[in-house]
Amino acid sequence: MRAQPQASHFINGAYVEDTAGAEIDVIFPATGEVIAKLHSATPAIIEQAITSSLAAQADWEAMTGTERGRILRRAADIIRERNHDLSVLETLDTGKPYQETSVADATSGADALEYFGGLAGSLTGEHIQMPDGDFVYTRREALGVCVGIGAWNYPTQIACWKAAPALACGNTSIFKPSETTPLSALKVAEIMIEAGAPAGIFNVIQGYGDVGAALVTDPRVAKVSLTGSVPTGRKVYAAAAEGMKHVTMELGGKSPMIVFDDADVDKAVSGAILGNFYSSGQVCSNGTRVFVQKGIKEAFLKRLSERLEGAVIGDPLDPETSFGPMVSEGQMNIVMNYIEKGKEEGARLAFGGARIDGDGFYLQPTVFADVTDDMTIAREEIFGPVMSVLDFEDEDEVMARANDTEFGLAAGVFTNDLTRAHRVVAGFEAGTCFINTYNDAPVEAPFGGSKASGVGRENSKAAIEHYSELKTVYVRLSDLEAPF
Ligand SMILES: NC(=O)c1ccc[n+]([C@@H]2O[C@H](COP(=O)([O-])OP(=O)(O)OC[C@H]3O[C@@H](n4cnc5c(N)ncnc54)[C@H](O)[C@@H]3O)[C@@H](O)[C@H]2O)c1
Ligand SMILES: O=CCc1c[nH]cn1
Helix, strand or coil: CCCCCCCCEEECCEEECCCCCCEEEEEECCCCEEEEEEECCCHHHHHHHHHHHHHHHHHHHHCCHHHHHHHHHHHHHHHHHCHHHHHHHHHHHHCCCHHHHHHHCHHHHHHHHHHHHHHHCCCCCCEEECHHHCEEEEEEEECCEEEEECCCCCHHHHHHHHHHHHHHCCCEEEEECCCCCCCHHHHHHHHHHHCCCCCCCEEECCCCHHHHHHHHHCCCEEEEEEECCHHHHHHHHHHHHHCCCEEEEECCCCCEEEECCCCCHHHHHHHHHHCCCHHHHCCCCCCCEEEEEHHHHHHHHHHHHHHHCCCCECCCCCCCCCECCCCCHHHHHHHHHHHHHHHHCCCEEEECCCECCCCCCCECCEEEECCCCCCHHHHCCCCCCEEEEEEECCHHHHHHHHHCCCCCCEEEEECCCHHHHHHHHHHCCCCEEEECCCCCCCCCCCECCCHHHEECCECCCHHHHHCEEEEEEEECCCCCCCCC
16 A cells, blocks of 8 residues: 655655655555655755745735735635545554544544634734823734644644644744654645645645654744644753743543442443544543542443443544554554553553554553552643543542642543533543543634643634734823923
8 A cells, every 4th residue: 555645845845855855654554564765854945845935924814804815715615525535544553443544534624624624714802092182902823933843643634734724814934743753744844835825835744753843943933833742842942931922732641530429331341442442542632530439430340341342443544443453553552552551550451451463552441440640641641542431439639639630631420410520520630521422623712721731722713812912002192291
């Protein structure tokens, strides 16, 4: 199987190659087969991307928001028309089942382009009346060149969640995908041009962390948005602070999901499955610490095991498959080490726990029960299909334990007591919360984390604040006096 793009990078409206860059092998995680070979950006490629983005920015910002928005919405339409092909490519790149990529990846990217395209024409400053006829107005201005750096779990979605608000606000955007999943962002760049975007407003360059670091430290870059792990976030945030750049940090988590004993067991199990095993557990906001009240624990575990037996594990390109491989051999090994750690530290293996034989990077969906707060699997982000089930007695106790983490990305509660549900979410130290559901992430709603899980918000009108800045203009109509 081959998925070789024309070249590694897409700059100024065209594919560009520089074979002097380090090799990047793209591997189909279901088979271990190399499906494309790309090159990391050299300094010359990075320079080309930044120069092109800078050159395109002023004219792009000078267009009306309605004109910019029309192009973004056209790109969204093309993405929807090509959803099948783009989803197949996303599956080849990530290993995620087509059953998922065909509804949650390219479509989510299209949603972002459509939403921010729709918003672009209504972005304004404001008028503030002052005494004696004076007034203030604010201009909402673009930041300039915005860099997006992506993780490997949602390559198309991440590219679009970063580019769409940046472009709507009149910025230009350079996106560096994860070196593990470099393919689909190139397609987004192609589609932008097809939709009528001026060359250079959305450039894609490939590379490892050093390419990301070179973009972040370049003084011509005004903003950096990273989706990645907390350790990378710390480095990128620090480097961006040196240049006093705007940042958005979408980082990792170890989110709690609380199931009270009045909850509907099947709904809670559905939430736990969506929040632990979708994308083979490679979702940042996953609720991997599942606190289950003692009265419902056995029923919950029994029903969970029954439902997990129904997972269809296999070729992710087969529409019947509902559970695919890990993205890479490296990630599979990281997760296997956590599974071993869970066993060593005394957690009870209630489901799965093994690698599935073959060339692909498959693990079984895994559930540990009787997990305690101090265990490694309950403290560290695993980023794989490993659910930890912890028992609890009452609300005060579980809230303290749920919040006892450096992370604050997401949190969820399952209960039929709505007063309690709202009280619990108010008490969560997390940016994105769920009541009787898990992991819904519509473009209309802000998405992001607190504490070590991030800074800023993606999606919704809130993202506009992170991709534009206000200039304040005081206009005096009254007499102007001075002390001397
Ligand atoms: N909060 C969110 O929205 C969200 C979404 C998806 C994934 N994530 C997180 O991403 C992580 C998994 O993805 P990953 O393994 O690709 O993360 P990672 O931190 O290893 O890499 C993320 C990106 O940063 C780049 N990078 C690495 N070092 C860099 C540096 N010094 N300067 C600039 N760029 C650098 C990488 O090349 C990659 O493109 C998990 O922690 C997950 O929770 C968060
Ligand atoms: O991986 C994190 C981003 C996300 C959450 N749900 C869908 N995408």
